[in-house]
Amino acid sequence: MDCKEFREVLDLYADGELSPDAASAARLHLAECAPCRAAERELLRLRGALKLAVSRHEPPPQLVSAVRDISRPWWRRLMCDAGARDEPRDARPFWRKRIALPAPVFALLLVALVGFGLLSARLRTAQPPRPAVRSEPAPPTPATSPPRDASSFDFARFDQGGRASLYKERR
Amino acid sequence: MGRGRAGRFERAALPHLADVYRFARQLSDEQRAQDLVQETFLRAWKYFDSYEDGSNCRAWLYRILRNVWNDRGRRQPRLEIPLPEREESGVEPYYDWEGEFLRDELSPEIERALAQVPEQYRWALLLADVEELSYQEIARVMDCPIGTVMSRVNRGRRTLARLLRRPVAGARGEVGEAPDVYNLGS
Known part of the structure; x- marks a missing residue:
């Protein structure tokens, strides 16, 4: 390989793209040619300078x-x-x-909490407690039955008699 | 599955973020470079299933960056002078590389010179010299034959060398941007 041939493949040689045979021929030429060694050195310096310049940016x-x-x-x-x-x-x-919450999420949670509280309070006041016997069919009562009083009422029908006994005691 | 995909993406693609940004920074200003990089990684995440494990992820990302760059170029035409056909083929031998054209160049000076290198050459130059991709990989990134890559790398280096040598050729005061370039060192 002479200087002209080497300069034509210098890029390929520096980039490792030459075939093994061509690369060894180039190395042989480099060993005996100072100007071509200088040319290769310059190319490598250019590459190094370019890398350095590009690496400045983060x-x-x-x-x-x-x-x-x-x-x-x-x-x-x-x-x-x-x-x-x-x-x-x-x-x-x-x-x-500390727990960091984005403001919209915090506002949403606050609105949900207040809304739930208001709703539950309203439901509690709107629906008075109803007797549990409502679901059971009422026993047939004779038409001539006497009017109920506290003593004749079957308190056992209220939740196994627990709450009923309390009512009874109060009376 | 989702976590696995995200984990693979974080391991394979994210380590190259700084490299991709530095590359993009040589193509445009800081704001546009950020846009380019973000769009590149968005597309990379979207099409991550097409990435083959074990292949060169950096080259794959540069290919996406190239597509993003081309798409942006279509929307916002850049002031780039098209290369003449003859420039696209053939290798220019380094007959005059003996002289030490590369003095103690400062990085800003090199970047300024690089910005003047035509876009196609700049891509090839950066991919070969900075990213150290093989010509085969560069051909895939730039979607062109290997012979064209060879020519672009060669001409890119020649052009950059000429641009760096320019201040030396003329008197310092006569060269357009040379004075402040020299002042950077003093």
């Missing part, structure tokens, strides 16, 4: 977290966000740790 943190979030489900994202806000990580036990 991806910004917001890009890193945005790309990381791509493959994360939403609940993991929430957990990671909360964790990131706690940094530096502390060694507090879990019952002493």
